[in-house]
Amino acid sequence: MTPSTSSRRTLVKRGGAALAGLSVLRLAGPAHAFQTPTGGEVVPWLDQPEPNPVPEAIVRQLDWERLDSWLTPPDQFFVIKHYNEPALTETDWRLEIGGLVERPMTLSLADLRARARHEVAFTLECSGNTGLPFFAGGVGNAAWAGAPLAPLLEEAGARDGGIEVVFWGADAGEQTRGEVTITERFARSMSLADALGSDNLLAYEMNGAALPSLHGYPVRLIAPGWYGVANVKWLTRIEVRDSRYQGHFMARDYVTIREEERDGETVWTFTSVARDRLKSAPAKVTKRGDGYQIMGAAWGAPIAGVEVRIDDGEWRPATLGEGAGEEYAWAFWTLDWGTPDPGEHSVTSRATAADGEVQPAPDDPFLAAKTTYWESNGQITRRVRIA
Template sequence: MGTEHLEVVFFGTDKGEVTIRDIKMQQNFARSMSLADAMNPDNLLCYEMNGATLPAPNGFPLRLITPGWYGIANVKWLKGIEVRDTRFMSLLMGRDYVTIREEEHNGETVRAETSVGRALLKSAPAKVTRNDSGHRVVGAAWGAPIDRVELKIDQGPWMPAVIDHSEEAEYAWKIWSLDWPNPSPGEHTVTSRAISTAGQIQPAMDDPLIAKKHTYWESNGQVTRRIRIV
């Protein structure tokens, strides 16, 4: 069997009771990925944070960090690593942390399940503050190399936000802002969308990719905030 069929499983110390087909058992937290993904040189086995021993709430004595993946992949309190030649199917790989989405196959609608994996392109407005020129919308973008972020207020046109380039690490969140001079009093909506360097655009909530998804995992649709200006 080629290495492309191998999986690497990361086991945490934390465990709990699960019930599968009326059988109760103790199961350790664990997540798996392909051998190629596990061997990515960006992955880290962390035992320190900011020059000090890794705190217990953050995963002491050892934590897996997989940059660019959904947070659930970063196994805390790591106790063991195994290589397997069959798919690993724990509760948290086979039932929880799965995305269920409608798909069309030969005119028939079916529901497909996929494991939560890599982070997806996303942005979100975080806050609106007052400044000397009026108001400023501040937010973040992440999940892919970010080319630009655009903002829409109410039903107006998309406007380019200003990205803070003080942190240029590959997987760092990009903080962005947009000055909003003299907004009218009352309620407004503020929506952001990120565009990656590959040209991918964060989808709208009515995009079939999002609208046909029946779980909230991997929901990277455009985020709209409601703001009241007084």
């Protein structure tokens, strides 16, 4: 199925079945709650997202026009639910580390809190964000804190042959395979080498407070640089395996299908959504006196710069603000627009990463070859009317 033949009904069905919450982060020093001045009147975008047809899955989205804090408050942070919301308590919760390990472990929340605490500012994005007409706010930035994962895996000691680590959540739901319906727990996996990355956290805090229930209380995985689906909420088990895990959210859903030409023949590739991609978005336009300012955010890689294009004009450099230089957190940017002509205008942004990568246009061949909505990181254009 190609984008031109993919029906809206199919997109809605996929959106309800599969969106997930969180992605990008880095172990660094303590994060600070930078504030961006937001004085002035917000000029609303003309192209508002369509009504959300799956509120049970996309529970909450970031409201771009309210964005005024570098750290997103939990009650404004996007929320995705694939299955139920588990009712876990600190008293009863335990985390098992097992499978192909020399020393299986069972840890309480107190055990994790007794270990070295690390904090990272990390921008989490759902891999389906901006891939559907009703889903444009699946991103947010928070300071996540908890116990580093790698030392625990090293203490458990992976046995020879262990190559994969599966992270199991407490949430579960029904999945149908042909004529068989099963109850499947949410789970995602990564290679043992990736799991041993020094930035991965077993997070129990968000912005200095205990994780809210909808964000995975009491503990979730935070995997820097990975899309939200990899950051498993309500974490209860970590399992080392000797084979690749092929559960629903690894091999069936969150899979990008891409058309490629090889030696004159069409080849279809299937890749599980994994690491975040470079992206930026205009957040809002504000009027201050007779002048206007455009503000936005860029994330997915260390940001070197952001450019903005008004209508069909030349690209103009924006000024980076809070978050500039961060490894895994978004950078805010602004552009003084001056006094634009009255009428409707389009505003497009594109980010450049520290390694020189440039956010692609929507018609970039690499993006155009996708037949699924995951990993849609093309340049974003918004429309506004100046009175």
